[in-house]
Amino acid sequence: MNTPHSNQNPNPAPFRPENEDEIDLKVLLFNYLKFWPLILGCMLIGVLAAFFITRYTTPIYQVEATVVVADDKPALGTDLFESSGLLQGKNNIDNEIGILKSYTLAVEAINELTLNVSYFKEGFLRTTQIYGNVPVYVSVDWNHPQLVGGMLKLTAIGDNKFELDIAEEEFQVFNPADPFYKTQLTQNSLNKGVYTFGEPIQGENFKFTVNNTSALTGEEIFFTLRDVPSLALSFKNQINITPINKQASILTLTLETPIRRLGEDYINKLMDVYLERELKEKNRSSESTIRFIEQQLSGITDSLTFFENRLQTYRSENRIFNLSEEGSLVFERLQELEKEKSQSEISLKYYNTLLTYLKNDQLDGLIAPSLTGVTDPLLNALVANLSELQAERVRLTANFSDQTPVVREVRSKIQNTKKALQENVSSAIQNTNNLLVDLKRRVAIIEKEINALPETERKLLGIQRQFAINENIYIYLLQKRAEAEITKASNMPKNSVLDFAKAGSVPVAPKRTLNLLIGLILGMVLPIGFITIKDFLNTKIEDPKDLENQIKVPLIGMIGRNNAEDPKPVLNNPRSSVTEAFRNLRADMSYLSPKKQLTLLFTSTISGEGKTFISINMASVYSLMGKKTLLIGLDLRKPKIAQDFNTVNDKGMSTCLSTDMPWQQVVKPSGYDNLDIILSGPIPPNPAELLLQDKFAVIMKEIKEHYDVVILDCPPVGLVSETKELFAYSDVNFFVFRQGYSQKANLQILNNLVEKGGVSKMYGILNDVHIDRGYGYGYGYGYGYGGSYGYHDEVQLPWWKRALKRSKLS
Secondary structure (H helix, E strand, O other): OOOOOOOOOOOOHHHOOOOOOOOOHHHHHHHHHOOHHHHHHHHHHHHHHHHHHHHHOOOEEEEEEEEEOOOOOOOOOHHHOOOOOOOOOOOOHHHHHHHHOOHHHHHHHHHHHOOOEEEEEEOOOOEEEEOOOOOEEEEEOOOOOEEEOOEEEEEEEOOOEEEEEEEEOOOEEEOOOOOOOOEEOOOOOOOOEEEEOOOEEEEOOEEEEEEEOOOOOOOEEEEEEOOHHHHHHHHHHHOEEEEOOOOOOEEEEEEEEOOHHHHHHHHHHHHHHHHHHHHHHHHHHHHHHHHHHHHHHHHHHHHHHHHHHHHHHHHHHHOOOOOOHHHHHHHHHHHHHHHHHHHHHHHHHHHHHHHHHHHOOOHHHOOOHHHHOOOOHHHHHHHHHHHHHHHHHHHHHOOOOOOOHHHHHHHHHHHHHHHHHHHHHHHHHHHHHHHHHHHHHHHHHHHHHHOOOOHHHHHHHHHHHHHHHHHHHHHHHHHHHHHHHHHHHHOOOOOEEEEEEEEOOOOOEOOHHHHHHHHHHHHHHHHHHHHHHHHHHOOEOOOHHHHHHHOOOOEEEEEEOOOOOOOOHHHHOOOOHHHHHHHHHHHHHHHHOOOOOEEEEEEEOOOOOOHHHHHHHHHHHHHOOOOOEEEEEOOOOOOOHHHHOOOOOOOOHHHHHHOOOOHHHHEEEOOOOOEEEEOOOOOOOOHHHHHOOHHHHHHHHHHHHHOOEEEEEOOOOOOOOOHHHHHHHOOEEEEEEEOOOOEHHHHHHHHHHHHOOOOOOEEEEEEEEOOOOOOOEOOOEOOOOOOOOOOOOOOOOOHHHHHHHHHHHO
């Protein structure tokens, strides 16, 4: 067997571009521009979708109101305890926000507005809620289990009848005995039917009455029932309350709702309930005082009436109407002492009552000391502060748990204030008892003087004394009750409404400009993202620059797509761009192998990449130079040359290698000057063994002696093994890739041939180039003339027309 000649690697510098790690923005841009109809269409669809969504989405309006949270004026003596931490600041914005957002206030507002029934009318593309002037009024008995959540459809039939049907079956059962936990509806007993306006519609899980207010015949109204707890939670979560700034004590209440009037009514009613609740808490002390005084008056009235009748009877029976001068002086002194004693006894009774309240933790019933005649400023300040703390605790516990820091802080302050108040009351009780002992002693001294008076006058003085005592107490209590009622009537909420609720004239949602912009951006991003993912997941070779960077050999040329059916464009269409590309490749051969006799080998990874097409046309381009050229088909398994030259594959290289037929007898004319062909011949059972015979080496040597150029069309090296042995017979080897067809993973086969297989003089060719990656050099990088120098008939189109053409091809 002949020893194959050795080849040396040429300097690949003229054919190997420098590695570029940076992203080529132009390439990236052209990669997307070839899909510009898709991107433009998606952007248009996105804008149209955003327009229709904006057009037919229910507009949302913002309702806004403001509340002023005022500071309480400090009670007398408050300054004594500010440093001790017993008293709290009154302007607690966070607490007021929590109260306004409380579930309790929401329930009270909803109950007063009767928002349990929502009415709707069906439009062309959306169902709109109506509020205020509704055609029918549904009266619901919430003491009976009710179907909530679903939607009912009412159709008026005349003035007295209507048809009721179920529009949405998402019902739950609301049970007033357990209002916070609804149950799923197992069987709906509310069936479609005709009912009469004004008559109750009742079942196991529903009871309501429909009244006609202005419904016309055939008019359709939808309505749904919602229980108060669910509505309250919904409004509680929807309303937003914030201070206008960190230093201000003005709160802004905002609510976003599709019905402006409903939002205004709810916020206004919420503010009314908020102020009424505050006023009730301020009046609680006055009401407790009035109840205490009325309890005392009920006993004094009877005693006063008894002694008044007894005095009149005694005067009539004894014919004595006035005391003597001495008796009058004694009576005046005694009356002053008795009056002071009565007031002290009332104060003592108040102290005992207050102490009982403190011990029993009945802080809601505290009575203001000033209303009962107690003028101690310290006691007044402590009671007032304790009442405020208790009211604050009640309001906070309605919204927060007992473990919340603010609630724990208030409870701590209540305990400290209550302890100080208990000590003060105990001291006051002891002082009052000492005063009463002294007053009783002084009264006893005067009573001794009374005993010196005549019996008749002495008895009159005794009766008149009892009457005067009860009269003074009665007048005193009446005075204090009037004062308490005046205080109650003059109480005003410390906070006030600055601006009542007002809805904006422009909806806050949907935002037309923003939605159109989002639609435009999504319409652009989605197809670009799709293209990017598609390219990322693409396993085919498309970018020539990527191919150059990944293979270990130079990319010597690129052959454009042959749009004609003729597999021999070099011979039949010499002015085409594909023919020009083969001429360029032929010109490069003078640098790759300056030898006069030239043997070229073409292979690929798999079948279908165009190695036979390139072999035929490379042989043709040499034959046109007048070079005596032979094209040899060595793909013994899947021959194609015979088909392309319209001849019969009856004999060929397999015939020579398997018989004694000389190679000269299997040479066939191609029909063109200077071009002969040796077909692969009939498919043998052992093609690999045939090509490895010494006879094949002899044949190749003889062929090279007779022909100037020999073209070897070899089997795909990635599929068969014999191709690796054929590299020894060639001067230059070409590995063919096909754009959009060859797999990127197959590049490693070529790299292994060069690095591990020791194959030299190997070059890459990219066939069927039709995907323009935006480099602007015809079919890639300028290895060919492209279409700008007039060497062939194809005209270079403007870039936008090329982009349109590429998008159609894609």
